[in-house]
Amino acid sequence: MQPIISHEVPRCLLTASPEFNDYDYCLPHLLDIDEEYKQYFIDARDKGRYIIMDNSLHELGKAYNHSRLLHWVRELQPNEFIVPDVWMEGHQTAAQAKYWKQYEYPENTKITAVIQGKDKNDAYLCANLLANLGYDKLCVSYGATWYNDFFPHSNKDMGKALGRVRFVQGLLKLDNLKDIKFHLLGCSIPQEFGWYNNDPRIVSIDTSNPVMAALEGIEYSNHGLNNKPKANMNDYFDIAWEDVKYGSVLHNVNKFRKINGFRPYPEHTGSFVNLVKNGI
Secondary structure: OOOEEEOOOOHHHOOOHHHOOOOEEEOHHHHHHOHHHHHHHHHHHHHOOOEEEOOOHHHHOOOOOHHHHHHHHHHHOOOEEEOOOOOOOHHHHHHHHHHHHHOOOOOOOEEEEEEOOOOHHHHHHHHHHHHHOOOOEEEEEOOOOOHHHHOOOOOHHHHHHHHHHHHHHHHHHOHHHOOOEEEEEOOOOHHHHHHHOOOOOEEEEEOOHHHHHHHOOOOOEOOEOOOOOOOOHHHHOOOOHHHOOHHHHHHHHHHHHHHOOOOOHHHOOOHHHHHHHHHO
């Protein structure tokens, strides 16, 4: 089975995003500050769309407010909730993951955790600690600075992507993690996802890269991109529809799937997501 894919979008593209997203990726801090965003996810829940709720660390620099996270996981009842982590701190992340095990969650909500670490050894230790806590799906961020030390490259974005590939390949070879599934958080360059040999344990992906590139006026070539777009969702969340080249968005999300060997986006709706609900 290929991974399910979601590309985060600005507000004006929310209702269009099911055209090319297998599932909806929710940033909980936006539920409290943007009524249209909140309503979209309430509607998505009511329609039975698969929802993964993040903890907003990447956007805020630290995980979102404790009580509001609890509120929204209980209100929205996402299919998955990524419990709070601490950027590049393995032991603190494991402590947070243990703390969040104490709560009761909606029946259909699975909790997952992010692997963090100050270097590769700390990150491998964190992965083992999370698995020992009972987490059977772990998330791997694209942005750890030590990836560039793990795989030095003259192109920093390429090196960061290759560093994560090397790290994930190591995770996949560990016997004590043989039953763990993985989610890949973001990317530096979009063609990275084709370098995992379609490993079936990588079950979900989220990245705004194709959308951010399109908003910068960049269309993917047949190989992808050599550098990460500078744009991020904080810059473009409020962009007006008329300022979006939607054809470039569709070009990039379709090319993203092609260069990584994934099925074309019009073919994924419905039955595949139902399989995911029963299988992840």
